[in-house]
Amino acid sequence: MLKLSGPIEPLTPPKDGAGALFTITTDPSLPVAIRNRFALLADGPVDRTGYAAQLVRSTGPGVWPRDSRLYRLPEHFAYLASGDIVFLDSARGFLHTLFRKHSPHNSILLTEQCNHYCLMCSQPPKTPDDSHLLRRAFDLVSLIPSDTVRIGFTGGEPTLYGQGLIDLVRHMKAQLPHTSLDILTNGRRFKDREFAKTFAEVAHHDCLLGIPIYSDDPVRHDYVVQAEGAFDETVQGILNLKRFGQKVEIRVVLHKQTIDRLVKTCEFLARNLLFVDHVALMGLEITGFTRANLELVWIDPYDYKDVLSEAVAVLNSYRMNASVYNHQLCVVNRDVERNYRRSISDWKNEYLESCAPCARKNECGGFFSSSKMYKHSQHITPFPG
Amino acid sequence: MKAEITFDAAVFSLDAVKAACYRLLDRFSPEIELDGGKVVCHLSFDESVSPAAAELLTSNLRKEVLDQDLRLRLKVETEPVRNLILAHAFSKTGLIADE
Amino acid sequence: MSEFHSIDSYRPRSSQYQLLPFRFTELDDKRFVATNLAGEFLVLPKEVVPQVIRHELPTNDPWYVELRARHFLTDDSTSIARDLLAIKLRTRYERLAEFTSLHIFVVTLRCEHSCQYCQVSRQSDNKREFDMSWDDAERALDLALRSPSPAMKIEFQGGEPLLNGDLIRQIVLEAERRRGPKQLEFVIATNLALINSEFLAFCSAHDIHISTSLDGPRDLHNRNRPRPGHDSYERTIQGIKAVRTALGRNRVSALMTTTEASLGRVKEIIDEYLAQEFSGIFLRPISPYGFAIRTKSYLKYNTDRWVDFYKEGLEYIIDLNRQGLPFREFYASTILTKMLTSRDPGYVDLTSPAGIGIGAVVYNYNGYVYASDESRMLAEMGDEKFRLGHVQEHSYEDIFLSPKLLEPLQDSFAYSSPMCHDCAFEPFCGSDPVLHWALYKDYVGRKPESEFCRRNMAIFRYLIGRMESDLFVRKLFLGWANRC
Numbered sequence: 001m002l003k004l005s006g007p008i009e010p011l012t013p014p015k016d017g018a019g020a021l022f023t024i025t026t027d028p029s030l031p032v033a034i035r036n037r038f039a040l041l042a043d044g045p046v047d048r049t050g051y052a053a054q055l056v057r058s059t060g061p062g063v064w065p066r067d068s069r070l071y072r073l074p075e076h077f078a079y080l081a082s083g084d085i086v087f088l089d090s091a092r093g094f095l096h097t098l099f100r101k102h103s104p105h106n107s108i109l110l111t112e113q114c115n116h117y118c119l120m121c122s123q124p125p126k127t128p129d130d131s132h133l134l135r136r137a138f139d140l141v142s143l144i145p146s147d148t149v150r151i152g153f154t155g156g157e158p159t160l161y162g163q164g165l166i167d168l169v170r171h172m173k174a175q176l177p178h179t180s181l182d183i184l185t186n187g188r189r190f191k192d193r194e195f196a197k198t199f200a201e202v203a204h205h206d207c208l209l210g211i212p213i214y215s216d217d218p219v220r221h222d223y224v225v226q227a228e229g230a231f232d233e234t235v236q237g238i239l240n241l242k243r244f245g246q247k248v249e250i251r252v253v254l255h256k257q258t259i260d261r262l263v264k265t266c267e268f269l270a271r272n273l274l275f276v277d278h279v280a281l282m283g284l285e286i287t288g289f290t291r292a293n294l295e296l297v298w299i300d301p302y303d304y305k306d307v308l309s310e311a312v313a314v315l316n317s318y319r320m321n322a323s324v325y326n327h328q329l330c331v332v333n334r335d336v337e338r339n340y341r342r343s344i345s346d347w348k349n350e351y352l353e354s355c356a357p358c359a360r361k362n363e364c365g366g367f368f369s370s371s372k373m374y375k376h377s378q379h380i381t382p383f384p385g
Numbered sequence: 386m387k388a389e390i391t392f393d394a395a396v397f398s399l400d401a402v403k404a405a406c407y408r409l410l411d412r413f414s415p416e417i418e419l420d421g422g423k424v425v426c427h428l429s430f431d432e433s434v435s436p437a438a439a440e441l442l443t444s445n446l447r448k449e450v451l452d453q454d455l456r457l458r459l460k461v462e463t464e465p466v467r468n469l470i471l472a473h474a475f476s477k478t479g480l481i482a483d484e
Numbered sequence: 485m486s487e488f489h490s491i492d493s494y495r496p497r498s499s500q501y502q503l504l505p506f507r508f509t510e511l512d513d514k515r516f517v518a519t520n521l522a523g524e525f526l527v528l529p530k531e532v533v534p535q536v537i538r539h540e541l542p543t544n545d546p547w548y549v550e551l552r553a554r555h556f557l558t559d560d561s562t563s564i565a566r567d568l569l570a571i572k573l574r575t576r577y578e579r580l581a582e583f584t585s586l587h588i589f590v591v592t593l594r595c596e597h598s599c600q601y602c603q604v605s606r607q608s609d610n611k612r613e614f615d616m617s618w619d620d621a622e623r624a625l626d627l628a629l630r631s632p633s634p635a636m637k638i639e640f641q642g643g644e645p646l647l648n649g650d651l652i653r654q655i656v657l658e659a660e661r662r663r664g665p666k667q668l669e670f671v672i673a674t675n676l677a678l679i680n681s682e683f684l685a686f687c688s689a690h691d692i693h694i695s696t697s698l699d700g701p702r703d704l705h706n707r708n709r710p711r712p713g714h715d716s717y718e719r720t721i722q723g724i725k726a727v728r729t730a731l732g733r734n735r736v737s738a739l740m741t742t743t744e745a746s747l748g749r750v751k752e753i754i755d756e757y758l759a760q761e762f763s764g765i766f767l768r769p770i771s772p773y774g775f776a777i778r779t780k781s782y783l784k785y786n787t788d789r790w791v792d793f794y795k796e797g798l799e800y801i802i803d804l805n806r807q808g809l810p811f812r813e814f815y816a817s818t819i820l821t822k823m824l825t826s827r828d829p830g831y832v833d834l835t836s837p838a839g840i841g842i843g844a845v846v847y848n849y850n851g852y853v854y855a856s857d858e859s860r861m862l863a864e865m866g867d868e869k870f871r872l873g874h875v876q877e878h879s880y881e882d883i884f885l886s887p888k889l890l891e892p893l894q895d896s897f898a899y900s901s902p903m904c905h906d907c908a909f910e911p912f913c914g915s916d917p918v919l920h921w922a923l924y925k926d927y928v929g930r931k932p933e934s935e936f937c938r939r940n941m942a943i944f945r946y947l948i949g950r951m952e953s954d955l956f957v958r959k960l961f962l963g964w965a966n967r968c
Contacts, residue, residue, distance in 0.1 A: 218562035
């Protein structure tokens with residue numbers, strides 16, 4: 001599992017100043033005029049001036065540059081490559097990887113604040129003001145290369161920024177006119193018609209809002225997200241978004257508290273929200289609150305595979321676009337394979353030792369590192385060759 | 386053959402009794418009258434109907450009156466919200482003027 | 485980390501709940517079918533209904549949770565049901581605004597068959613005064629193109645329409661010339677006895693679909709549909725093959741008509757459709773018009789026998805699907821679309837408000853305009869009740885605002901009809917003022933005595949009962965509902 005943030009060892013006296021964003025480069029001969037936008041990644045110190053920082057793998061022989069800040073990178077940052085974008089917090093000696101050029105999907109965390117408290121939240125909410133993340137996002141979007149296919153905005157709850165989020169989306173549209181945008185949100189802010197309208201007026205060329213609905217039963221949905229009145233506002237938000245022509249994906253996380261009514265939930269989606277663009281049925285990630293609530297939410301996916309089949313069949317019958325994410329191929333029935341996506345995002349997925357001989361390993365998404373470590377199905381079985 | 390069945394007018398509305406009789410019109414011809422505090426139904430069955438069948442139909446009528454009573458109650462209670470929903474449903478289609 | 489609250493914290497604070505509009509009708513001895521305002525159904529044990537209506541159902545009862553989720557009641561934990569019901573209701577009625585989409589041109593009454601159930605009088609070959617004139621056809625096309633419907637179907641009927649093939653060509657060409665942004669579909673309802681390659685070429689060039697009659701295996705078909713030469717079946721089969729070769733596999737469909745002779749042979753009829761590579765069959769009841777009433781053939785069997793015929797056919801089709809042979813029953817499919825989705829299947833014979841005029845209209849060979857196909861059949865029997873006007877004498881407004889159309893539409897509106905008003909199946913059903921007028925001389929009839937009601941309720945109960953008891957059937961029916 002990739003670690004995206006961590007301390008780095010300053011080798012030169014730290015200078016004051018707020019942190020800043022830099023693009024990684026391994027090229028020591030960039031034109032001088034632009035070097036201050038880049039952090040040079042190298043095995044050892046390089047005698048070149050002008051780079052905002054040098055990040056070295058070892059402190060072996062080499063002439064230390066006089067003007068750059070020099071840092072030694074811990075081993076776990078070995079994945080860094082040219083084109084990646086980092087936030088270098090020089091005051092605290094921390095590096096955050098915010099964008100990876102070779103990742104098929106980069107997400108920008110906009111806030112850790114949230115008005116929900118989901119039983120299985122993989123990014124547990126924090127209350128302190130972190131609007132600096134929004135400002136940083138603006139800067140990050142300006143640096144991201146224009147040939148990037150897709151960017152995600154996540155949180156916490158991004159819509160807590162209100163107009164700030166809308167402004168960021170407008171900025172995305174202007175800076176990255178060929179890049180698709182996914183925004184994960186509970187959708188409740190959009191129950192305000194004016195807000196939904198203003199959002200729609202940005203007219204982003206390809207934006208999808210990913211909104212969770214965990215049950216057709218309002219009480220159960222509210223329980224899973226731990227917020228009274230959530231279901232109504234989320235649905236109202238979805239209706240408004242659709243009224244204004246926005247693309248919406250419904251996300252359902254499958255666990256013990258949502259599985260009993262899964263088929264009915266899909267029927268609800270088909271009868272009431274048929275016009276949504278996509279439905280994502282997602283496996284559980286064993287991080288954050290999931291671990292705290294494991295007893296409450298854990299169910300072996302193998303035990304619900306028939307329910308999953310029935311739910312997928314309902315969505316397919318109604319011609320809704322549906323995908324199954326974050327499951328291993330050996331714990332789902334064959335009849336969902338048409339909808340199965342080999343998805344776990346690239347910095348998180350792994351396989352068990354017992355998966356080594358599996359004939360279909362390259363069709364399978366594998367495991368979240370957290371699942372591999374803490375809890376996974378008891379029925380993982382390699383497919384025979 | 387004939388049968389007579391009585392309903393307490395304080396408990397069952399005349400409308401409920403009539404609606405129930407209407408539903409079973411293909412099985413018997415009813416004559417309905419109010420007698421004091423009672424609704425009296427005189428049922429005339431076709432010759433081909435056996436006493437056992439008539440008995441069954443009469444008991445069906447009792448059940449049907451109960452159901453009709455429930456339906457009326459449901460209808461009265463939900464009439465306002467029904468009108469609200471209908472108005473909302475058709476308000477943007479131009480089926481109602483001045484949209 | 486703050487505490488997580490149990491699900492009890494999210495349940496409604498009060499045990500008081502508000503009922504939303506719904507109807508209930510018996511499914512069997514033990515269960516009711518309840519339908520909400522949007523026409524979505526839920527099967528309930530009988531004892532739950534009085535409990536819920538009397539406000540005695542506890543909020544943690546599983547049926548309570550179901551009723552709330554399905555929009556039969558609401559409470560202080562949620563208030564979105566009203567909005568969702570309004571949207572679903574609007575979707576169900578959306579198509580009404582498109583108005584008349586099926587325009588039937590009866591290009592001739594002449595026919596060389598003499599089918600026993602024929603709903604128009606046959607005329608001999610020689611009488612040219614039974615063909616529609618170009619002048620009338622043009623006027624009829626004027627009227628048809630006035631319809632606001634963005635997609636229209638023009639269906640050529642008769643008699644045998646190919647006996648006036650030249651007029652068909654003229655109408656098709658003229659319609660294509662004048663259609664503007666409208667999507668047009670053409671269908672010819674023909675017995676195929678007279679089809680030739682030249683006409684097929686024309687059909688191919690103009691994307692014309694063929695609808696033919698196939699009553700079952702050879703002996704049954706020929707018995708029902710006599711023609712000189714006694715070879716109706718052979719010609720039909722040959723015709724089907726020719727159409728498929730010239731136009732494509734899916735460009736020909738077939739309709740069967742049930743007669744006394746058909747009862748008891750439903751599997752053979754279905755097998756015939758399988759053998760002729762059709763993807764499904766429409767198991768139709770006999771209608772009481774034309775020849776059928778004159779020859780009293782509609783009296784020969786009653787609704788219950790037909791319902792048995794239908795159920796046997798449907799069970800056979802379900803079993804075919806279990807074996808992996810995809811095959812559909814189209815009447816069930818139409819009803820299932822209404823039961824399981826908010827879409828309108830566009831079947832004009834089973835809608836409320838009725839499909840007369842507002843769904844389909846007929847321009848007869850003699851220029852008279854009728855509210856439906858059945859209306860002109862009634863006219864052939866001497867009853868002009870549903871004649872709306874004449875293409876040469878009346879304007880679009882005269883015809884579509886005629887009291888002869890508006891009165892039966894209004895009076896037969898199912899929601900306002902006794903018994904239909906309370907019926908849980910009303911969202912799936914329709915009003916048929918023409919049929920009821922033909923049989924009972926009343927637009928509505930008395931539902932307890934109506935064969936139409938009896939037949940449809942039997943089918944509704946049957947379809948729902950099967951879905952409740954068999955997951956395979958439920959999945960199969962769900963597929964059918966979304967295919968329409």
